[in-house]
Amino acid sequence: xxxxTGINFGLFGSGSEAMRWALILLALVIxxxxxxxxxxxxxxxxxxxxxxxxxxxxxxxxxRVQFGAVADFLNMSCCGIQNPYTFNIADVAIFIGAFGLxxxxxxxxxx
Numbered sequence: 001x002x003x004x005t006g007i008n009f010g011l012f013g014s015g016s017e018a019m020r021w022a023l024i025l026l027a028l029v030i031x032x033x034x035x036x037x038x039x040x041x042x043x044x045x046x047x048x049x050x051x052x053x054x055x056x057x058x059x060x061x062x063x064r065v066q067f068g069a070v071a072d073f074l075n076m077s078c079c080g081i082q083n084p085y086t087f088n089i090a091d092v093a094i095f096i097g098a099f100g101l102x103x104x105x106x107x108x109x110x111x
Contacts, residue, residue, distance in 0.1 A: 005070075023064060027058070030053075052100065074088060075087075
């Protein structure tokens with residue numbers, strides 16, 4: 001398990017309190033914007049995708065507020081392949097939700 005003070009792959013991980021609170025604020029602002037988008041969207045695909053991103057982002061916000069960093073505990077090293085990066089379930093939800101928003105976010109009408 002590792003503690004990530006930055007974003008994906010430890011980017012912007014200075015460990016400073018200012019960066020911690022900046023990342024918290026950024027996640028909350030993005031979550032609010034996605035919430036508005038999801039509320040206005042037709043159908044269910046954009047709201048579900050946005051909900052995954054929002055849920056993952058708020059999970060990571062919780063870790064940052066409570067522990068000062070995000071707890072990353074999953075690693076995909078296997079079969080002689082070493083992966084130096086770790087992640088968590090919230091990151092998986094963010095990735096899947098962002099992929100859904102890319103696929104379905106531009107659709108004007110539900111298919």
